[in-house]
Amino acid sequence: xxxxxxxxxxxxxxxxxxxxxxxxxxxxxxxxxxxxxxxxxxxxxxxxxxxxxxxxxxxxxxxxxxxxxxxxxxxxxxxxxxxxxxxxxxxxxxxxxxxxxxxxxxxxxxxxxxxxxxxxxxxxxxxxxxxxxxxxxxxxxxxxxxxxxxxxxxxxxxxxxxxxxxxxxxxxxxxxxxxxxxxxxxxxxxxxxxxxxxxxxxxxxxxxxxxxxxxxxxxxxxxxxxxxxxxxxxxxxxxxxxxxxxxxxxxxxxxxxxxxxxxxxxxxxx
Amino acid sequence: xxxxxxxxxxxxxxxxxxxxxxxxxxxxxxxxxxxxxxxxxxxxxxxxxxxxxxxxxxxxxxxxxxxxxxxxxxxxxxxxxxxxxxxxxxxxxxxxxxxxxxxxxxxxxxxxxxxxxxxxxxxxxxxxxxxxxxxxxxxxxxxxxxxxxxxxxxxxxxxxxxxxxxxxxxxxxxxxxxxxxxxxxxxxxxxxxxxxxxxxxxxxxxxxxxxxxxxxxxxxxxxxxxxxxxxxxxxxxxxxxxxxxxxxxxxxxxxxxxx
Ligand SMILES: Nc1ncnc2c1ncn2[C@@H]1O[C@H](COP(=O)(O)OP(=O)(O)O)[C@@H](O)[C@H]1O
Ligand SMILES: [Mg+2]
Numbered sequence: 001x002x003x004x005x006x007x008x009x010x011x012x013x014x015x016x017x018x019x020x021x022x023x024x025x026x027x028x029x030x031x032x033x034x035x036x037x038x039x040x041x042x043x044x045x046x047x048x049x050x051x052x053x054x055x056x057x058x059x060x061x062x063x064x065x066x067x068x069x070x071x072x073x074x075x076x077x078x079x080x081x082x083x084x085x086x087x088x089x090x091x092x093x094x095x096x097x098x099x100x101x102x103x104x105x106x107x108x109x110x111x112x113x114x115x116x117x118x119x120x121x122x123x124x125x126x127x128x129x130x131x132x133x134x135x136x137x138x139x140x141x142x143x144x145x146x147x148x149x150x151x152x153x154x155x156x157x158x159x160x161x162x163x164x165x166x167x168x169x170x171x172x173x174x175x176x177x178x179x180x181x182x183x184x185x186x187x188x189x190x191x192x193x194x195x196x197x198x199x200x201x202x203x204x205x206x207x208x209x210x211x212x213x214x215x216x217x218x219x220x221x222x223x224x225x226x227x228x229x230x231x232x233x234x235x236x237x238x239x240x241x242x243x244x245x246x247x248x249x250x251x252x253x254x255x256x257x258x259x260x261x262x263x264x265x266x267x268x269x270x
Numbered sequence: 271x272x273x274x275x276x277x278x279x280x281x282x283x284x285x286x287x288x289x290x291x292x293x294x295x296x297x298x299x300x301x302x303x304x305x306x307x308x309x310x311x312x313x314x315x316x317x318x319x320x321x322x323x324x325x326x327x328x329x330x331x332x333x334x335x336x337x338x339x340x341x342x343x344x345x346x347x348x349x350x351x352x353x354x355x356x357x358x359x360x361x362x363x364x365x366x367x368x369x370x371x372x373x374x375x376x377x378x379x380x381x382x383x384x385x386x387x388x389x390x391x392x393x394x395x396x397x398x399x400x401x402x403x404x405x406x407x408x409x410x411x412x413x414x415x416x417x418x419x420x421x422x423x424x425x426x427x428x429x430x431x432x433x434x435x436x437x438x439x440x441x442x443x444x445x446x447x448x449x450x451x452x453x454x455x456x457x458x459x460x461x462x463x464x465x466x467x468x469x470x471x472x473x474x475x476x477x478x479x480x481x482x483x484x485x486x487x488x489x490x491x492x493x494x495x496x497x498x499x500x501x502x503x504x505x506x507x508x509x510x511x512x513x514x515x516x517x518x519x520x521x522x523x524x525x526x527x528x529x
Contacts, residue, residue, distance in 0.1 A: 171357035175371035
């Protein structure tokens, strides 16, 4: 064994705020260029009449109509309500269950087989069963979304607890912390980053599920609207639906990412 | 001399596939009240295991670990522990980290604030009291961890390679700072290191351990006066003791045939 001293000075921040800002502007410009190019290609394809594709203008016009008569807002609200109900219930249950599994080996042993089993089933595959058991009202749709959100988030919360740095727990113990205090003051804050990642995945899963659930049995909602349009070959409406779903999904993801940044800004990023 | 920490015939085995692994085999050591003892030895010889037993984070398989004459049953605020990996709570500021133990001790807010302020000042971090750990250098992080331990005013400091990850210059500064505070409040210190210079510079006794199985190889007395100065560090006497410790760390010969 040699006596080695490892100099591990903290790397000074390589990028100043100014260059960071410039990088952001640059990538925004690139994003805008890509967007414009995409719309242009779409317009060209529509003009060439490929697969009777509707053009950007026709879709924009349709969107205007759907906004004006309130259909889009109604559908949007219906879909969002389902997603948020399912997502809220799913994460509200997933966090305590994940903590329980991470903290108590007994709970882990009892619950893990079920979590792992249901994780392998895509939530959509449960829709037929949910409809038979719960009818065609709101319940089966919210249930499937709940399950999608729950399963994504429970694993993250569990992993978060398991991965808490042992030395942090020891540091708290030697300062006199009881198990309860360790759980509240160390385990919960330390696993927050994992949980927030789980929530983002859960929200994505919930959003993906709602549309599909509405395709099957619904009277309103974005999925229903597209399904309905399909029977009339109404491609404009389908496009409006798709774009709305995409934009909303992106907005929700960004909002959670923002929350994540604020809540876990203490993390050392390498 | 009264013993603050005593290890009596301590054996520690870890269950392994097949046979148990003996990490420590019959370690006996007394550390006097207000003594500064350093422990050196090859990696894996059980230094951390020994310290963790005094901290109450591990139990001996057989033998006794006593603090103030009574067996250690768990961690306690009378023994402050400082880890090599700093172990700061990254979501708390320097001040909140230092106040963590004081909060658990049930101190009122103003008393807590005063004690934390004092501990932070002692390690020269006043300007960074409201900074998050991620913005601190390694040396500053370890100073914060030291302040966190000092704040609860433990009688014993258990330090596990606390300066091992720091550069040479920072390390020397922290050694002097540590000796400074120790000479004022005279806590009992058990300090693990893999740096022979550091071991001799800080201690009044250097415990040299050997591996496989982990045991005490030799104890070297350091007959140098405190306060330790640069002059002492460069003196021939220091060099002689350092060579002696170096020799017993790196040329331990073979392990005794019988365990
Ligand atoms: N929890 C554990 N389980 C199994 N083996 C361990 C455990 N902790 C330590 N050991 C083993 O005990 C020996 C001594 O470890 P340690 O006290 O960390 O050594 P040191 O601090 O001197 O490097 C090592 O060989 C290590 O692998
Ligand atoms: Mg060690």
